[in-house]
């Protein structure tokens with residue numbers, strides 16, 4: 141096309157970026173890559189080709205890691221870890237800063253290599269992937285520097301296994317490696333099999349930066365290598381980003397192993413356009429929401445919900461905009477849409493779209509490149525909420541859509557998904573936007589913008605989009621553990637005895653469900669004996685059905701999550717006051733059950749604990765993150781929802797209160813499984829709750845064997861998180877069952893906790909009782 145012809149048509153001319161330097165780097169490395177283990181590249185072995193999806197050309201040959209390779213990488217990481225941690229925050233900050241500087245220096249090489257390997261447009265790699273990756277290293281150099289002063293109770297986890305996907309190969313590496321290193325961990329990372337080259341270039345950078353050997357190890361290969369990492373015995377934490385199906389398998393595979401886990405999984409994020417929105421901006425937003433990276437984005441705004449009065453106008457504008465999208469050579473700086481990552485993904489997207497017969501399809505017209513994995517931008521309107529394409533992640537440049545009539549219908553449609561990663565709200569009415577934002581069941585909400593990310597704002601979701609956050613202060617929790625005593629839990633056997641109660645009256649304590657004392661569904665009860673063999677009473681044995689009833693009651697009490705912190709504080713103080721009034725009675729009961737003389741101390745500690753969380757109820761504030769985009773991210777602390785807790789056997793009253801109080805202070809509803817050997821403190825506590833204005837269903841208490849309750853709680857689709865401070869083997873049961881709806885878990889892995897001391901209270905509990913939602917709003921000029 142000549143310049144005069146370009147002026148004639150006002151079409152963009154080609155503006156190709158040169159691939160020469162990136163290809164030369166591959167050639168320099170011999171075109172065949174081994175792994176990066178203990179500071180050096182291993183000799184290339186048998187493996188597979190990495191291809192350019194835009195052309196089908198082979199770029200390089202990669203090695204499929206063997207178990208031996210993974211073992212060597214883990215060994216190197218293990219050996220390097222103590223020294224890396226002891227280097228201290230400042231020492232680590234200097235190294236991480238050096239990595240950031242080198243990433244910046246080689247930004248162009250990284251961007252072009254990413255494009256060749258992944259097929260994404262150079263504009264995106266150059267302006268988003270690579271600068272954001274640098275930003276993560278800079279930001280976390282700062283976190284390393286501040287760790288000792290700001291997180292004095294945190295320590296490194298050890299060796300982290302990190303498995304990343306192919307949609308943002310370098311950026312996902314940065315999200316994983318930067319915080320891990322900052323907090324004193326070492327890593328073994330596996331890039332996705334389609335896109336390993338920038339990870340290997342990063343390994344080269346680690347070498348150039350003089351990063352100590354073994355701190356970063358990179359092994360290549362497919363899902364089988366991922367599994368070797370997941371099941372490796374000497375790894376302390378698994379961080380995974382990828383599909384929900386694989387995330388679920390990893391949850392099951394790591395259950396009970398003691399490994400920490402964070403999962404960043406799929407999404408089907410709603411993009412909500414109200415009738416008062418600036419429609420042209422909303423259209424541009426959509427281009428970034430669903431055609432950014434060919435729609436291969438976990439938080440892509442892939443489900444368009446349009447307010448009915450403007451729907452026709454909006455669709456017309458959208459089709460016009462789609463006609464202008466430029467699809468083609470990803471190295472061309474004026475191309476909007478590049479190639480899908482691999483023929484496998486192309487086939488997956490095509491098959492999903494072809495299988496759909498509902499709605500109306502519009503496809504960007506015009507010629508498509510003949511070779512390569514190019515899929516045209518597609519819009520499907522008029523779908524029903526239950527249609528497969530409205531529910532399943534397509535992970536391609538395909539936007540599906542329906543309309544809504546009222547804001548509450550918009551919220552209902554938005555939340556009608558098993559995912560909960562992100563949502564976009566487009567309106568000129570700030571009241572409406574901020575009214576809708578808290579109602580969306582997602583980890584991120586963007587107002588009048590979309591797909592915005594930054595190292596300072598935590599990224600991550602809820603429901604089947606996974607758990608844990610990456611970035612921000614909250615992201616550090618995924619790479620640290622509290623400094624605790626670390627003593628193994630002692631199993632407590634209940635006392636045995638025989639005979640009748642001293643006063644001759646046979647009392648059976650009931651369950652407490654929905655504000656009422658309820659008989660157990662199974663109708664069974666069991667005696668509780670004191671140390672000297674006397675009968676103290678009977679408790680009801682709860683079963684699966686009672687868990688279900690309690691969940692129903694807890695859901696009915698959802699209004700609790702909307703109450704103010706002030707109100708919740710008042711109720712916690714009131715519970716404390718009523719417990720205090722009956723303190724002697726509780727102390728005597730605790731001593732009788734446990735055969736100790738510590739009852740009074742325990743009652744006092746429980747009252748103190750209630751005061752602690754009454755105090756926190758209106759003070760565990762969110763944050764406002766300054767982000768380098770026009771706006772701020774409001775990091776709001778929200779309740780998790782319904783929490784099931786297996787309370788500790790020891791400290792039967794204090795342990796129950798220590799679980800209940802932070803959970804309800806933060807606005808959750810709880811189902812508590814009481815101490816198994818000493819349940820009567822919990823059943824007596826029901827009377828305290830009944831006189832303390834706790835709304836029905838906010839606190840539910842079950843008694844009986846925790847082994848019978850752990851699994852139903854963990855598997856229940858309407859419980860959002862399960863905590864386990866019970867017997868060692870229950871941790872695995874809970875983690876495995878939690879794979880059902882990928883719920884959050886917090887388990888003891890058989891380690892004891894000093895319920896009377898600092899370990900039994902505080903921020904760790906508050907963190908477990910809250911989700912952080914980052915709401916990005918325009919702010920400033």
Ligand code: NAI
Pocket residue numbers: 303304305306307330331332333361362363364365366367370381382383384386387389390404405406407437438488533534535
């Ligand atoms: P995937 O989840 O299989 O791959 C992600 C990573 O996990 C890769 O490094 C892969 O090698 C590894 N992996 C695969 N199986 C594993 C296992 N059993 N244990 C440990 N690691 C394992 O994703 P895939 O198959 O490439 O894409 C399938 C679909 O997943 C996509 O169409 C999309 O819907 C979704 N996806 C979502 C992503 C996100 O960021 N949320 C990223 C990639 C895919």
